[in-house]
Amino acid sequence: MTGPGGLPVSETPPVTTPREAAREAAERELSKPMYHENDPSLLDRALRRVLAWVDDLFAAAAGAAPGGTLGIVVVVVLIVLAVALLWWRLGTPRPVAAPTGGLLGERARTAADYRSSAQAHAAAGxxxxxxxxxxxxxxxxxxxxxxxxxxxGRTADEAAAEAAVPLPAHSAELRAAARLFDDVTYGGRTADQAMYARLTALDTAVERTRPALSGTGAAQ
Incomplete structure (x- = not known):
C-alpha cells in the first residue's frame, strides 16, 4: 500500500506509550547507578548548603553595615583585638576556690604577727x-x-558586717576590704601595691578609732 506521492505506508500502526507510563520508565532508567557515579555525596551537598547560607548571611551583614564588606572586616578585627586585650589584662580565667578555714584559719596569730608578716610580704613585692x-x-x-x-571560721564578709556595729564610720571601707580579701584569696585576682596601701590605711584608721557606744551610731 502506498500513500500520497507513492511513499509506502506501514500496515502496522505506530506504538504509543501512555504519558504516565513513559514518565515512570524514564525515572527507572535515570535511577540506575551508572547515571549518578559523579554526583556529589551527601556531605558535599550539606557543606555546599552551609557555605551558601554563610555567604548569604555575610552578604546581608555587609549590606547593612557602614562600608559594606570592608566595614564588616574592620568590626571583626576590632572585636578580636578587644578580646585579646581583655585576655592579656585579666589573664587566663582561674577556677574559683571555695572559702575554707575562715578568715584567720585554724590557728589565729596576734595582730602584731599578722602586721609583721604583711610588711615582709610587701617588702618582697x-x-x-x-x-x-x-x-x-x-x-x-x-x-x-x-x-x-x-x-x-568567720569569713571576711561576716567580720566586716559585725565590725560595722561598733565602727559605723568605717562600715563601707570594711565591706570593700572584705570583698578585696575574697577576690584575691578565692577569686584568683592579683593584688597590687595600691590595694595593700588601702588595707594598711584602713587598719591604721580602725586602730585609732574609738568604738561607738551602743545606740549612739557614731565613732570618733
Whole structure:
C-alpha cells in the first residue's frame, strides 16, 4: 500500500506509550547507578548548603553595615583585638576556690604577727599575701580589743558586717576590704601595691578609732 506521492505506508500502526507510563520508565532508567557515579555525596551537598547560607548571611551583614564588606572586616578585627586585650589584662580565667578555714584559719596569730608578716610580704613585692595578712591583722586587732568575739571560721564578709556595729564610720571601707580579701584569696585576682596601701590605711584608721557606744551610731 502506498500513500500520497507513492511513499509506502506501514500496515502496522505506530506504538504509543501512555504519558504516565513513559514518565515512570524514564525515572527507572535515570535511577540506575551508572547515571549518578559523579554526583556529589551527601556531605558535599550539606557543606555546599552551609557555605551558601554563610555567604548569604555575610552578604546581608555587609549590606547593612557602614562600608559594606570592608566595614564588616574592620568590626571583626576590632572585636578580636578587644578580646585579646581583655585576655592579656585579666589573664587566663582561674577556677574559683571555695572559702575554707575562715578568715584567720585554724590557728589565729596576734595582730602584731599578722602586721609583721604583711610588711615582709610587701617588702618582697608579694602583694596578694600582704593584702591577706593585713586584713587578718585588722580583724584580729578587733578581736583583741573585744570589738569582735573570737570565732573560728568567720569569713571576711561576716567580720566586716559585725565590725560595722561598733565602727559605723568605717562600715563601707570594711565591706570593700572584705570583698578585696575574697577576690584575691578565692577569686584568683592579683593584688597590687595600691590595694595593700588601702588595707594598711584602713587598719591604721580602725586602730585609732574609738568604738561607738551602743545606740549612739557614731565613732570618733
Amino acid at each position: 608579694h602583694w596578694t599575701e600582704a593584702v591577706q595578712d593585713r586584713m587578718r591583722a585588722l580583724v584580729r586587732s578587733l578581736e583583741e580589743r573585744v570589738l569582735l568575739e573570737p570565732r573560728p
